[in-house]
Amino acid sequence: xxxxxxxxxxxxxxxxxxxxxxxxxxxxxxxxxxxxxxxxxxxxxxxxxxxxxxxxxxxxxxxxxxxxxxxxxxxxxxxxxxxxxxxxxxxxxxxxxxxxxxxxxxxxxxxxxxxxxxxxxxxxxxxxxxxxxxxxxxxxxxxxxxxxxxxxxxxxxxxxxxxxxxxxxxxxxxxxxxxxxxxxxxxxxxxxxxxxxxxxxxxxxxxxxxxxxxxxxxxxxxxxxxxxxxxxxxxxxxxxxxxxxxxxxxxxxxxxxxxxxxxxxxxxxxxxxxxxxxxxxxxxxxxxxxxxxxxxxxxxxxxxxxxxxxxxxxxxxxxxxxxxxxxxxxxxxxxxxxxxxxxxxxxxxxxxxxxxxxxxxxxxxxxxxxxxxxxxxxxxxxxxxxxxxxxxxxxxxxxxxxxx
Numbered sequence: 001x002x003x004x005x006x007x008x009x010x011x012x013x014x015x016x017x018x019x020x021x022x023x024x025x026x027x028x029x030x031x032x033x034x035x036x037x038x039x040x041x042x043x044x045x046x047x048x049x050x051x052x053x054x055x056x057x058x059x060x061x062x063x064x065x066x067x068x069x070x071x072x073x074x075x076x077x078x079x080x081x082x083x084x085x086x087x088x089x090x091x092x093x094x095x096x097x098x099x100x101x102x103x104x105x106x107x108x109x110x111x112x113x114x115x116x117x118x119x120x121x122x123x124x125x126x127x128x129x130x131x132x133x134x135x136x137x138x139x140x141x142x143x144x145x146x147x148x149x150x151x152x153x154x155x156x157x158x159x160x161x162x163x164x165x166x167x168x169x170x171x172x173x174x175x176x177x178x179x180x181x182x183x184x185x186x187x188x189x190x191x192x193x194x195x196x197x198x199x200x201x202x203x204x205x206x207x208x209x210x211x212x213x214x215x216x217x218x219x220x221x222x223x224x225x226x227x228x229x230x231x232x233x234x235x236x237x238x239x240x241x242x243x244x245x246x247x248x249x250x251x252x253x254x255x256x257x258x259x260x261x262x263x264x265x266x267x268x269x270x271x272x273x274x275x276x277x278x279x280x281x282x283x284x285x286x287x288x289x290x291x292x293x294x295x296x297x298x299x300x301x302x303x304x305x306x307x308x309x310x311x312x313x314x315x316x317x318x319x320x321x322x323x324x325x326x327x328x329x330x331x332x333x334x335x336x337x338x339x340x341x342x343x344x345x346x347x348x349x350x351x352x353x354x355x356x357x358x359x360x361x362x363x364x365x366x367x368x369x370x371x372x373x374x375x376x377x378x379x380x381x382x383x384x385x386x387x388x389x390x391x392x393x394x395x396x397x398x399x400x401x402x403x404x
Contacts, residue, residue, distance in 0.1 A: 005057055007058075008057060008151060009150040009152070012062035013192075014158050015103055017073065017158060018073065018269055018314065019158040019350065020070075025092055029091075039345075039347075039348035041352050047356075050359060050398055051359070052356070052358075055351070060099045060102065061099070063137065064103050064106055065120075065124050066119060066120055070100055077314060105124040107125065108124060109128065109194060110187065112163040131181055138198035141199065153204045154205045154357050154358050154361075155205065157207065159191075161271075162213065174220075193214060201223070201227060203228075205230040205357045206229070206230075207354070208232070208234040221368075232369040233380055234378050235378050236346050236376060238349065244263070246387040248296055249387070252295060252297075252386075258292060258300040258323075259301065262322075263305070264319045265307065265316065271342065291377070294383060359398070370393070371396075374387055
């Protein structure tokens with residue numbers, strides 16, 4: 001590793017799932033100079049002008065609820081889809097085994113029945129209080145930072161989607177929520193928010209790449225202010241929704257009226273298995289179904305469906321049917337099919353987000369990083385879902401910061 005710039009850490013929640021494993025394999029491959037930087041937006045102009053953390057100096061760790069480690073998930077990918085070359089996996093095996101040594105047991109608190117059924121690691125606590133879990137999680141990340149002499153650590157949630165979590169008046173105020181937590185109420189926060197809380201208390205940025213609650217409520221944002229924290233999210237924009245946010249502006253610019261937009265998504269793997277639960281699926285559909293109306297300024301009829309098709313394994317297919325009206329009231333149709341491996345699309349974005357967020361922290365920024373909106377389906381504190389507007393926000397924010 002290069003010693004010309006500080007070593008930094010990326011701590012993944014749900015580390016050894018599909019996305020986390022592709023992050024690990026990708027990082028190992030990049031550090032060994034086995035692959036190109038295709039897919040990394042921070043490696044192309046204009047973002048490559050920024051003094052971002054060097055990929056050679058990134059150390060990976062994380063929390064997990066399953067016994068399986070990076071190599072186990074890589075083998076699953078190989079057996080189901082064969083998407084990696086054997087030569088690449090063999091070359092990266094020592095690094096993946098080293099990274100696996102940095103995995104600690106996560107938490108299952110209020111994660112939902114479907115996610116709890118995935119847990120098979122006996123070191124994951126079964127009956128833990130929320131405040132104890134937050135302290136333990138925070139200590140794990142702090143130990144990781146100290147042990148590897150890291151100047152910064154960013155926490156990225158790439159775990160399975162939790163069911164929607166109902167907020168109450170207790171979540172409106174940090175004082176009220178802390179008081180209720182002290183009384184031992186175990187129903188107040190989901191797992192994603194425990195990781196966010198721990199990261200914020202440790203002075204580490206938190207990125208929510210999932211639709212789960214995370215840092216998305218007033219009390220924890222008050223905690224963020226108190227600790228000068230930094231958060232970004234939520235729900236990584238990798239496929240169908242990316243296309244929607246890029247295509248809807250075209251209809252708006254040409255004054256073509258969208259009458260209806262139907263999106264049907266089918267995929268397999270563990271993510272599909274979790275989203276096969278209607279409660280977990282509800283969280284995902286919510287972020288996917290608001291893009292069109294927010295861009296065009298009116299509400300066409302929209303429908304989004306997500307179905308688990310086991311045989312598709314790690315490949316996702318999204319079919320979209322757009323019914324629109326043109327000049328003289330003539331109705332027309334546009335259709336497209338998007339096929340891709342979601343984990344492969346997501347992994348470089350995780351590295352991009354980590355580097356940009358760490359750079360923001362270096363610059364002394366705090367609060368919600370709205371400038372990272374183009375990476376998310378439901379960007380926090382941003383209502384403009386036009387992908388090109390979001391890109392301009394991103395470039396203006398970081399390039400003007402660099403210039404100053």
